[in-house]
Amino acid sequence: MNFLLSRLASVLFVAFSVATLVFALMYLAGGDPVDYMLGEFAKAADRDALRARLGLDLPWYQQYLNFLRGVVVLDFGESFHYRKPVVTLIAQRLPATVELAVAGLLVAILIAVPLGTLAAIRRDTALDRGAMFFSLLGVSIPNFWLGPLLVLVFSLGLGWFPVSGRHGFASLVLPAITLGTALAAILSRMVRSSLLEVLNEDYIRVARAKGLHPFTVVTKHAMRNALLPVLTLLGLQLGALLGGAVITETVFSWPGIGKLTVDAILSRDYPVVQACVLLISITYVVVNLLTDLVYAWVDPRIRVGGR
Amino acid sequence: MSNRRPVGRGVLSLLCLAAVLFTGCTRTQPAAIRFGLAYVPQKLDPRFSTDATSSRLIRLLYRQLVDFDRRQRPVAALASWARLSPLHYRFRLDPSRARFHDGRPLTAEDVKATYDSVLDPKLASPHRSSVALIREVRVIDQDTVDFMLSKPDPAFPGYLVIGIMPKHLLERGHDFSAAPVGSGPFRFHSWPQQGLLRLTRIKDRQLFEFVHITNANTRVLKLLRGEVDIIQNNLPYELTRYLESKKHVKVMHRNGSNFTYLSFNLRYEPLQDRRVRLAIAHAIDRAQIVRHMFGRKTRLAAAIFTPDHWAGDPQLRSYAYDPVKARALLRQAGYGPQRPLRLVYKTTNVPFRVRIATIIQYQLKQVGIQVSLRTYEWTTFYSDIKKGNFHLYSLSWVAVKSPDIFRYVYHSASIPQTGRQHASVGANRNAYRDTLVDRYIEQAEQTYDPAQRVRYYRLLHKRLLETLPVVPLWYEEHMAAVRRRVRGYRIAYDGNYDSLAAVTVRR
Numbered sequence A: 001m002n003f004l005l006s007r008l009a010s011v012l013f014v015a016f017s018v019a020t021l022v023f024a025l026m027y028l029a030g031g032d033p034v035d036y037m038l039g040e041f042a043k044a045a046d047r048d049a050l051r052a053r054l055g056l057d058l059p060w061y062q063q064y065l066n067f068l069r070g071v072v073v074l075d076f077g078e079s080f081h082y083r084k085p086v087v088t089l090i091a092q093r094l095p096a097t098v099e100l101a102v103a104g105l106l107v108a109i110l111i112a113v114p115l116g117t118l119a120a121i122r123r124d125t126a127l128d129r130g131a132m133f134f135s136l137l138g139v140s141i142p143n144f145w146l147g148p149l150l151v152l153v154f155s156l157g158l159g160w161f162p163v164s165g166r167h168g169f170a171s172l173v174l175p176a177i178t179l180g181t182a183l184a185a186i187l188s189r190m191v192r193s194s195l196l197e198v199l200n201e202d203y204i205r206v207a208r209a210k211g212l213h214p215f216t217v218v219t220k221h222a223m224r225n226a227l228l229p230v231l232t233l234l235g236l237q238l239g240a241l242l243g244g245a246v247i248t249e250t251v252f253s254w255p256g257i258g259k260l261t262v263d264a265i266l267s268r269d270y271p272v273v274q275a276c277v278l279l280i281s282i283t284y285v286v287v288n289l290l291t292d293l294v295y296a297w298v299d300p301r302i303r304v305g306g307r
Numbered sequence B: 001m002s003n004r005r006p007v008g009r010g011v012l013s014l015l016c017l018a019a020v021l022f023t024g025c026t027r028t029q030p031a032a033i034r035f036g037l038a039y040v041p042q043k044l045d046p047r048f049s050t051d052a053t054s055s056r057l058i059r060l061l062y063r064q065l066v067d068f069d070r071r072q073r074p075v076a077a078l079a080s081w082a083r084l085s086p087l088h089y090r091f092r093l094d095p096s097r098a099r100f101h102d103g104r105p106l107t108a109e110d111v112k113a114t115y116d117s118v119l120d121p122k123l124a125s126p127h128r129s130s131v132a133l134i135r136e137v138r139v140i141d142q143d144t145v146d147f148m149l150s151k152p153d154p155a156f157p158g159y160l161v162i163g164i165m166p167k168h169l170l171e172r173g174h175d176f177s178a179a180p181v182g183s184g185p186f187r188f189h190s191w192p193q194q195g196l197l198r199l200t201r202i203k204d205r206q207l208f209e210f211v212h213i214t215n216a217n218t219r220v221l222k223l224l225r226g227e228v229d230i231i232q233n234n235l236p237y238e239l240t241r242y243l244e245s246k247k248h249v250k251v252m253h254r255n256g257s258n259f260t261y262l263s264f265n266l267r268y269e270p271l272q273d274r275r276v277r278l279a280i281a282h283a284i285d286r287a288q289i290v291r292h293m294f295g296r297k298t299r300l301a302a303a304i305f306t307p308d309h310w311a312g313d314p315q316l317r318s319y320a321y322d323p324v325k326a327r328a329l330l331r332q333a334g335y336g337p338q339r340p341l342r343l344v345y346k347t348t349n350v351p352f353r354v355r356i357a358t359i360i361q362y363q364l365k366q367v368g369i370q371v372s373l374r375t376y377e378w379t380t381f382y383s384d385i386k387k388g389n390f391h392l393y394s395l396s397w398v399a400v401k402s403p404d405i406f407r408y409v410y411h412s413a414s415i416p417q418t419g420r421q422h423a424s425v426g427a428n429r430n431a432y433r434d435t436l437v438d439r440y441i442e443q444a445e446q447t448y449d450p451a452q453r454v455r456y457y458r459l460l461h462k463r464l465l466e467t468l469p470v471v472p473l474w475y476e477e478h479m480a481a482v483r484r485r486v487r488g489y490r491i492a493y494d495g496n497y498d499s500l501a502a503v504t505v506r507r
Helices: A002-029 A033-038 A044-053 A060-072 A086-121 A126-140 A143-157 A170-199 A202-209 A214-242 A246-251 A257-266 A270-298 A300-306 B002-026 B052-061 B108-119 B167-171 B216-225 B237-244 B274-283 B286-293 B323-332 B351-366 B378-386 B405-410 B435-446 B450-467 B498-502
Strands: B033-037 B066-068 B074-076 B079-085 B088-093 B134-141 B144-149 B186-193 B196-201 B207-212 B230-232 B249-264 B341-348 B369-376 B392-397 B470-483
Touching: A002 A060, A002 A270, A033 A044, A033 B378, A060 A270, A086 A126, A086 A170, A086 A214, A086 A246, A086 A257, A086 A270, A126 A170, A143 A170, A143 A246, A143 B216, A170 A214, A170 A246, A202 A214, A214 A270, A246 A257, A257 A270, B033 B216, B052 B186, B052 B196, B052 B498, B074 B079, B088 B108, B108 B134, B108 B144, B108 B167, B216 B230, B216 B237, B216 B470, B237 B249, B237 B470, B249 B274, B274 B323, B274 B351, B274 B369, B274 B470, B286 B351, B286 B470, B341 B351, B341 B378, B351 B369, B351 B392, B369 B378, B378 B392, B405 B435, B405 B450, B435 B450
Parallel strands: B033 B207, B033 B230, B341 B369, B341 B392
Antiparallel strands: B066 B074, B079 B088, B088 B144, B134 B144, B186 B196, B196 B207, B230 B470, B249 B392, B249 B470
């Protein structure tokens, strides 16, 4: 319970700090949202009127207080650009982001766990080196290159999936693979190294000596112990993915949070930027909290220590 | 054996069904004609739209009083007009005009309501400034409406380009951006997500989908796979050339009128010397840049208006590429290897613009000018330009039709005042002052005789080219790539989408 309370306090602290930081950065970045809204030919009087309506003519501390007040009651106001409530905009984009994040992570796990395990069991063989080479490749290939390449092969060449957009399951496949392979690369290295560590432990030797099937030894005895660092990494990666994968979203015209945030920064749409960054940071904290809870489930020792 | 067969067949047909369903999900529906957009339309309310994509879609949904011909002269569209006095214009609505999409007739009351709404300062419409000279809109009868002006302006009818909206919905505060209602050839169908807009062509109920695809590669791939039928502009030239090699796609080019220029800050002392500006103009090999970086219909520019614009000058020629002359001019101005001219060149961080800027940087280096390139995202860049915080920058004037642009950009009264951050009296951002140019602008603004106006504008163009506040670079072309099943698409002179009203599809 104490654990949960302290985590909740940290969520609040992070939210407050991020809100302040975002406000300060947007304020200092310069550039004028009114330019974006009124265009080239607007008159000074019209600009001033709009600035007053948006509250941009107030001194910075008043703008800051107004903003904090909004954060507390979860009212981020109206987007300057779309002239719609920010909450509505985010609600429209969030499902797409969650869908892509979960799918990307799933692809990563499906590739990384078998690959990392094989590499660990067949250490220093061609298989190990092959798997780790693949992993290196995965980290090195940028998404803006892999995305179009996958499209060329699987959409244009084979005609299996649509090129871009979000229309059903088929359109999810290529962006998920694009995101997933990069994650899988790091993840498989982590699975391999932590599994290697565990495989040298005494209890594994005992399990082997008992005559258990090698498959059972790895999946039941070694894997569960090797999973802790992997889970930490997964938590961080999921946090990052939920913050939006801007490049993948751009390549595949995926209507997610990442693109919304970047577009909002470019058009100086302060309310949207503030809400998105806040959402992303809180997602990070919450996902990490959940990761800690999953730790306790995977490793009973942590539960005992927690008490 | 025999009783196992039906099971095998069942599995097979299930698989087939799954395959059909699967491919059915991924293939495009043949029913809709799909248009791939590089930019998402921001607002489909004619009072608020400022971006090119929205303006082009708004032309499909609404009708405007006045439009422009090929030479950019204002012509009657929804209404024809007569000038009763310099301050009084009478417009008669086209008797054969269509009704609004909700079935109500379009009358003079709707014209008044639309313009009254734009003129309302509380609405904060970006178009208010362009029609601020309207003192009053008076309804004479159902088909006739008068515009009373506060000051004479020969270019006036050309400002009435806002789509006419129904009065009863304006009064109710209807959200036109979410559900546009106009009297254009297309009716709003749905806008299920920001990146997908559906319109129905009224004459045959043909469905059109406008799909937003930011990435140029993705846009091209979607066209090749048939997920979109038409794309237009915003492609690097190498992708255009790639598309030209594909047999089921037709690539079209057309002259454009968007004017790209390199601007000098005349507050910066070295650039106040005309010889330096002239040297830069001679040092840039524009023909080479256009040949390698742009489509074949891109033209070299000598002025803000193209030679085919009514106020343009077909005889005008800009400075030829002459690096020897450029070096000599710089020497005369006191620059050389011992004392090189150093300049900061600002541009946006759009990769294509950065590539062009890099080429110009290289060409200027060849004559001994050290240019350091600074790239910024748009808002920061624009804010710097407006504050006069630059030596050189390049930008384009997009869709400029009316010659009131001259006062806005070149008149000495349009220099933004420093000190007041938000004072924007004009866009004379390089602080250019020339009494002759001021005089030509004022004289042209006061004359109603078309031939005389043309004469003043030509004098103006010539004087601007002599004094060189900017180096005119080029007018970028319009291009479109269309799948061969689509018939009848034409690129419009200003890149609008009007020809979608006539497009057909071979089934």
